[in-house]
Amino acid sequence: MPDRKRTHDRDEAVSDGPGGPGAEADAQSEAARRRRRAQFLRELHEAKELRNRVQPRRVRAERMRQAMRMRTFRW
Numbered sequence: 001m002p003d004r005k006r007t008h009d010r011d012e013a014v015s016d017g018p019g020g021p022g023a024e025a026d027a028q029s030e031a032a033r034r035r036r037r038a039q040f041l042r043e044l045h046e047a048k049e050l051r052n053r054v055q056p057r058r059v060r061a062e063r064m065r066q067a068m069r070m071r072t073f074r075w
Contacts, residue, residue, distance in 0.1 A: 052059045
């Protein structure tokens with residue numbers, strides 16, 4: 001099973017300098033990674049909004065706990 005923390009293995013990437021064919025592949029993989037990340041963040045935001053709508057009491061309690069943490073935080 002691949003290591004999930006590594007998103008890009010530099011040892012396997014073939015790069016022939018800044019203008020080589022490896023640079024184009026890196027740019028494409030970077031663009032694909034950004035698209036996947038944006039999609040993930042959109043879905044995460046949507047899931048949080050849904051949870052907030054279906055569990056308003058829990059959300060209010062969490063807001064109160066967060067406010068208490070912020071009041072007791074020392075700068």
